[in-house]
Amino acid sequence: MLGSFTAMSPELDIASFYDALAPWYATLFADFTGEADRQGDVLRALIDTSHEVVDLAAGVGTQAVPLAKRGFAVRAFDLSVRAIAELRARAAAESVTVEARQHDLEEGLPDLVGQAHLAFLLVGNSAAFLSDTVLKGLLRRIAEYPRTSVLIGSCREYDMAVFAAADRGTCVFEDSQSGSGIGHLVTHRWYARGGDEYDVEVEIRSSVKASSTAGDVRLRTSAHARDRDRMTALLETPGLSVRWLEPADTGFYQPIYLASPK
Numbered sequence: 495m496l497g498s499f500t501a502m503s504p505e506l507d508i509a510s511f512y513d514a515l516a517p518w519y520a521t522l523f524a525d526f527t528g529e530a531d532r533q534g535d536v537l538r539a540l541i542d543t544s545h546e547v548v549d550l551a552a553g554v555g556t557q558a559v560p561l562a563k564r565g566f567a568v569r570a571f572d573l574s575v576r577a578i579a580e581l582r583a584r585a586a587a588e589s590v591t592v593e594a595r596q597h598d599l600e601e602g603l604p605d606l607v608g609q610a611h612l613a614f615l616l617v618g619n620s621a622a623f624l625s626d627t628v629l630k631g632l633l634r635r636i637a638e639y640p641r642t643s644v645l646i647g648s649c650r651e652y653d654m655a656v657f658a659a660a661d662r663g664t665c666v667f668e669d670s671q672s673g674s675g676i677g678h679l680v681t682h683r684w685y686a687r688g689g690d691e692y693d694v695e696v697e698i699r700s701s702v703k704a705s706s707t708a709g710d711v712r713l714r715t716s717a718h719a720r721d722r723d724r725m726t727a728l729l730e731t732p733g734l735s736v737r738w739l740e741p742a743d744t745g746f747y748q749p750i751y752l753a754s755p756k
């Protein structure tokens with residue numbers, strides 16, 4: 495299938511994609527809670543204990559909930575209403591407080607009342623769902639934020655060569671892995687769209703119909719591939735200084751960037 499045309503699932507806008515994925519999100523990982531705790535441990539070591547966490551694309555709370563468990567005050571935002579509902583349920587199940595609400599970053603940073611110094615999060619490749627224009631606007635606001643702040647993000651390392659030669663709709667990447675313990679097979683596919691745009695497709699197939707939510711899903715939406723140089727250039731545009739931390743050093747599954755006002 496790789497490098498060939500294949501029948502794609504219908505394209506969803508990003509909110510619909512993540513709304514549909516929200517009840518399934520935990521099945522993307524063999525052990526979601528263990529993975530979230532590992533991510534919480536890595537991030538805790540990078541965040542000043544005096545800082546309040548503002549998770550800008552929190553999803554179902556992969557980072558927000560474990561950071562609240564580790565004693566941080568956390569405000570969480572996400573485009574997806576259903577992801578926010580999952581996040582609230584996870585926080586309640588872990589007996590922690592996370593102030594969570596739906597917010598579209600295309601409208602800019604959420605209103606952030608308060609005097610705290612902030613650690614903004616854009617973890618788990620969330621920047622890939624924002625255009626250069628939207629991302630530049632957000633970064634400018636973070637660079638201007640009146641109290642000391644830091645942006646901590648993580649992103650995929652894209653091999654731009656994968657997209658460069660491909661015709662629109664070509665499947666340029668496919669990877670299948672076992673998901674959570676109830677017999678899920680998770681497949682990620684990317685389809686070239688031209689330039690740095692691509693479609694990401696997630697297929698979750700349950701071989702064991704052991705739970706009431708077991709079934710099949712296949713969802714597709716569009717995203718932006720940026721390699722490290724491109725991401726660094728965007729972060730530096732409003733004058734942020736950028737430091738990259740490698741997976742081999744942090745134990746995190748993606749490279750992490752720390753961006754702060756100079």
Ligand SMILES: C[S@@+](CC[C@H](N)C(=O)[O-])C[C@H]1O[C@@H](n2cnc3c(N)ncnc32)[C@H](O)[C@@H]1O
Binds near residue numbers: 557573620
């Ligand atoms: C790959 S997920 C990462 C979520 C979470 N940080 C994690 O690592 O599990 C990307 C998230 O970005 C959110 N997102 C995409 N576009 C957004 C926007 N315009 N405003 C706010 N959130 C957005 C999606 O809803 C999704 O939850």
